[in-house]
Amino acid sequence: MGASFDGVGVNFAVFSAEAEAIELCIFSPDGRRELARIPLRERDGDIWHVYVAGLLPGTLYGWRARGPYRPEEGLRFNHAKLLLDPYARKVAGRFRWSDALFGYRIGAARADLGMDSRDSAFAMPKAVVTESDFSWGDDRPPRHPHDLSVNYETHVKGMTARHPGVDRKRRGTFLGLATQPVLDHLDRIGVTTVQLMPVQHHMSDRFLTEKGLVNYWGYQTIGFFAPDPRYLCDGEIWEFQTMVRRFHAAGIEVILDVVYNHTAEGSQLGPTLSFRGLDNRAYYRLAENPRYYIDDTGCGNTLNTGHPMVLRMVMDSLRYWVEVMHVDGFRFDLGTALARGPQGFDPQGRFLAALKQDPVLREVKLIAEPWDLGPGGYQLGAWPHPFMELNDRYRDDVRRFWKGDAGAISDLARRLTGSAERFDHGGRAATASVNFLASHDGFTLQDVVSYSKKSNWANGEENRDGHEPNHSDGMGAEGPTSNPAILEARARRKRAMLATLFLSQGTPMLLAGDETGNSQQGNNNAYAQDNPIAWVDWDRPEMELADFVGRLAEMRRAHPVLRQKLFLHAQARALDGKPDLDWRRADGAPPETGDWHDPEFRCLCLSLRLASETPAYSMSGDVLFAIFNSGGPQEVRLPDPPAGTLWRVILDSATAAQAPRVLAAATRSLTAPAEAVLVLDALSAAEPRENSPMPGTFPPATG
Known part of the structure; x- marks a missing residue:
C-alpha cells in the first residue's frame, strides 16, 4: 500500500471499494504544479494500483477519486479534491486553510449536500515517495520489564523549546529531544520510558488558525505513517530514527501516543483531505442517517x-x-x-484480537x-492482558487525599495497592495500572x-474549556507568590504526592516538568x-526536586515490594506467616470499618x-513500613x-x-511530620550504618 520504490x-x-475511478497526480518538486495525472487501470479487489x-x-x-457525491447516502467523492495518501511515509508542505478544501460550498443553503468543484491541490500538502535505508547498527530495544518502568510523558517541542542546553536550531525537534543534556536529565530522575505526545502528521483546526493559535498537542492526525514535519530539522525521516537510536543507546524506551480513533477531517461539515474522498463509508462509522458520523470521540468522526x-x-x-522506526x-x-x-x-473484538495475535505488536x-x-x-479496568491503562482514578484520589478532602483515605488505600478492584482479573498484573x-x-503538578x-x-x-474538577488548591494564594510559608507548603505537598506515586503498586x-x-x-x-x-x-528549574524524584526512582528499584506484579490482599505468607499487606492507624491498631469513613x-x-x-x-525478607500523613504532626506507633x-x-x-537514619532498638514510635510521607526499611542489626549507600537514599549515579 502507498508508494514503494524498487x-x-x-x-x-x-484502497477504495466504491470509487468509480482513481488517478495518481504527480507534482513538481515544490508541490505547486501538477505535472501528470495517471489513471489506475489495475485493480485487485478493492486495491487500485499502478507501476x-x-x-x-x-x-x-x-x-x-471519481464517484458519486451523495452525502445523504454517505458517498462523498469529489474529483476536484486532491487527497493525501493514507499510507504516505513522508509529507511535504503544509495545509493552507481554504474553502476549496471542502467538498461542498461553504455558506450554501444546502450546506454539505451541494458539491464544490474548486481544485484543492494548491492548499494541500503532498505525499513523498521514500525509501528506508537507515543504518540501525547494533540498535536493540531496551525492553524494560513493566515492574521496572518509569514512564515520562512529554511533547517533542515543549520539552526542548526553552532548553538552554539544546542547540537553538534543534530545539523543538526530534534531534533536539535526543541531545545529551536531555538524556542526562532523564537519567537523573530515573526515567526508563519516554511517552511522546502525537508525532504522526497532524493539522491545526481552522477555528484555531483564525484565532492565531495551533493544535499544539497534535490530536488531529491525518497521516498515520508520516512523522510531522514540524519536528524535523531538514524534513527527513532519518531524524526520527536517529532520535530513537540515541534513546535506546541511553537505555530509554520510546512510546508513541497514537490517535487512531478519529481523523482531522471532522464532521460532515469538515474538509475533504484523504479518507473521506477515497471511501467515506468504509473509513468512518456512519450514523443511521449516513449523511452524519457517529462521534464517540468529540472530534466529529470515529474511524471504522x-x-x-x-x-x-x-x-x-x-x-x-x-x-x-524501532519504537x-x-x-x-481514546482507546475505547x-x-x-x-x-x-x-474486549474480544477485532482490533484487540488483532493486536494480541500479531507477532510484531504483541512484543x-x-x-x-x-x-x-x-x-x-x-x-477503566476492562481491557484484557497485555494492555496497561491510564488510571485517572489514581490521579483524582491522590490529589483529594493530599488536599485534605474528607473521606479520601479509603480511596488512597485502593490506589496504593494497584486499584485491585479494577484490575485484579483475567490474569492481569498490578503493573497494568x-x-x-x-x-x-489537566493541571501540571505545580x-x-x-x-x-x-x-x-x-x-x-472564555475559560469554558478544560477538565473539571481539578482537586487542586492554591494553599493560601492563587498562582505565583513570594510568601515563603506558602512556597514551602507547596513544595512539601509536591514531594508528598510524588512519594505516593513511587510507593504505589502499578x-x-x-x-x-513536574x-x-x-x-x-x-x-x-x-x-x-x-x-x-x-x-x-x-529558566529556573527546581533541581532539588528533580534529585528527590531520582531518589524515589532508586528506592523503587531497590525494593521489589514496591513494584510487584501480584496484587496484595493481606494474605499470610508461607515464608513467615506475615500478611503481605498490613494496614495500621497511627496508634498501631488495625483500622476498623468506621475509620475508613472518618x-x-x-x-x-x-x-x-x-x-x-x-x-x-523469589520470596525474600524485603519489608517496608510506610506512613502517609495528610494532617498535622502525628505520633506513630511502629x-x-x-x-x-x-x-x-x-x-x-x-x-x-536527608541521609538515612537508623532507629535505636528500643524505639517504639516516631513523630510523622505534617503533610509528609515516611518510609522505613529493615536493616540488619549486626552492622547498622548511619550513612550506608543504600539505594534510594542518595542521588543516583549518572552516565
Whole structure:
C-alpha cells in the first residue's frame, strides 16, 4: 500500500471499494504544479494500483477519486479534491486553510449536500515517495520489564523549546529531544520510558488558525505513517530514527501516543483531505442517517476499525513504527473508540484480537486511554492482558487525599495497592495500572498546588474549556507568590504526592516538568498554546526536586515490594506467616470499618511484603513500613521490625534531602511530620550504618 520504490520505479497502491475511478497526480518538486495525472487501470479487489517506471524517491504525489457525491447516502467523492495518501511515509508542505478544501460550498443553503468543484491541490500538502535505508547498527530495544518502568510523558517541542542546553536550531525537534543534556536529565530522575505526545502528521483546526493559535498537542492526525514535519530539522525521516537510536543507546524506551480513533477531517461539515474522498463509508462509522458520523470521540468522526481494510491500515501503521522506526510501544488515545463493536466496547473484538495475535505488536508495550465520549465509554479496568491503562482514578484520589478532602483515605488505600478492584482479573498484573498525578490534559503538578481554579483564557473560549474538577488548591494564594510559608507548603505537598506515586503498586508516569516545578500559569487545557505557557520552563528549574524524584526512582528499584506484579490482599505468607499487606492507624491498631469513613482519619500506615502468592524461589525478607500523613504532626506507633533488624528511615518527604537514619532498638514510635510521607526499611542489626549507600537514599549515579 502507498508508494514503494524498487530501484527502477515506484508502485502505487490505494484502497477504495466504491470509487468509480482513481488517478495518481504527480507534482513538481515544490508541490505547486501538477505535472501528470495517471489513471489506475489495475485493480485487485478493492486495491487500485499502478507501476510507474523511472520515478525516484522524493517524488511528490496525491490521489483523486471519481464517484458519486451523495452525502445523504454517505458517498462523498469529489474529483476536484486532491487527497493525501493514507499510507504516505513522508509529507511535504503544509495545509493552507481554504474553502476549496471542502467538498461542498461553504455558506450554501444546502450546506454539505451541494458539491464544490474548486481544485484543492494548491492548499494541500503532498505525499513523498521514500525509501528506508537507515543504518540501525547494533540498535536493540531496551525492553524494560513493566515492574521496572518509569514512564515520562512529554511533547517533542515543549520539552526542548526553552532548553538552554539544546542547540537553538534543534530545539523543538526530534534531534533536539535526543541531545545529551536531555538524556542526562532523564537519567537523573530515573526515567526508563519516554511517552511522546502525537508525532504522526497532524493539522491545526481552522477555528484555531483564525484565532492565531495551533493544535499544539497534535490530536488531529491525518497521516498515520508520516512523522510531522514540524519536528524535523531538514524534513527527513532519518531524524526520527536517529532520535530513537540515541534513546535506546541511553537505555530509554520510546512510546508513541497514537490517535487512531478519529481523523482531522471532522464532521460532515469538515474538509475533504484523504479518507473521506477515497471511501467515506468504509473509513468512518456512519450514523443511521449516513449523511452524519457517529462521534464517540468529540472530534466529529470515529474511524471504522471494524472494516477489514481500515483495520489493516491501523495494523500496518503500528507495525511500520515498530519495524521501520524501532519504537517500543503505543499509548492509544481514546482507546475505547477503537475497541467498539456493534454492542459497544468489546474486549474480544477485532482490533484487540488483532493486536494480541500479531507477532510484531504483541512484543511491545500497549497502553490504553480506557475511555471515549460515546455511550458506555468509560472502561477503566476492562481491557484484557497485555494492555496497561491510564488510571485517572489514581490521579483524582491522590490529589483529594493530599488536599485534605474528607473521606479520601479509603480511596488512597485502593490506589496504593494497584486499584485491585479494577484490575485484579483475567490474569492481569498490578503493573497494568498506569498511575499518574498529572498529564498533558489537566493541571501540571505545580499548578495542582498553586491554583484553586483553572485559567484558560488564552485559549479564546472564555475559560469554558478544560477538565473539571481539578482537586487542586492554591494553599493560601492563587498562582505565583513570594510568601515563603506558602512556597514551602507547596513544595512539601509536591514531594508528598510524588512519594505516593513511587510507593504505589502499578506503573508510575510523570508529566514532563513536574520534577522541576513547571507551571502552565493555571491553564489546564493548553492544547492550542505553542508558546511558553505549554513549553517546559528551564529558566529556573527546581533541581532539588528533580534529585528527590531520582531518589524515589532508586528506592523503587531497590525494593521489589514496591513494584510487584501480584496484587496484595493481606494474605499470610508461607515464608513467615506475615500478611503481605498490613494496614495500621497511627496508634498501631488495625483500622476498623468506621475509620475508613472518618473525615478525621488523616494518617494511614502500612507494612508491605512480597505477595503471599510469590513463588518460594523469589520470596525474600524485603519489608517496608510506610506512613502517609495528610494532617498535622502525628505520633506513630511502629510495628516490631523483623527479627535481627532495626528500622531505618529511608524517606521523609518533609525535607527534600536527608541521609538515612537508623532507629535505636528500643524505639517504639516516631513523630510523622505534617503533610509528609515516611518510609522505613529493615536493616540488619549486626552492622547498622548511619550513612550506608543504600539505594534510594542518595542521588543516583549518572552516565
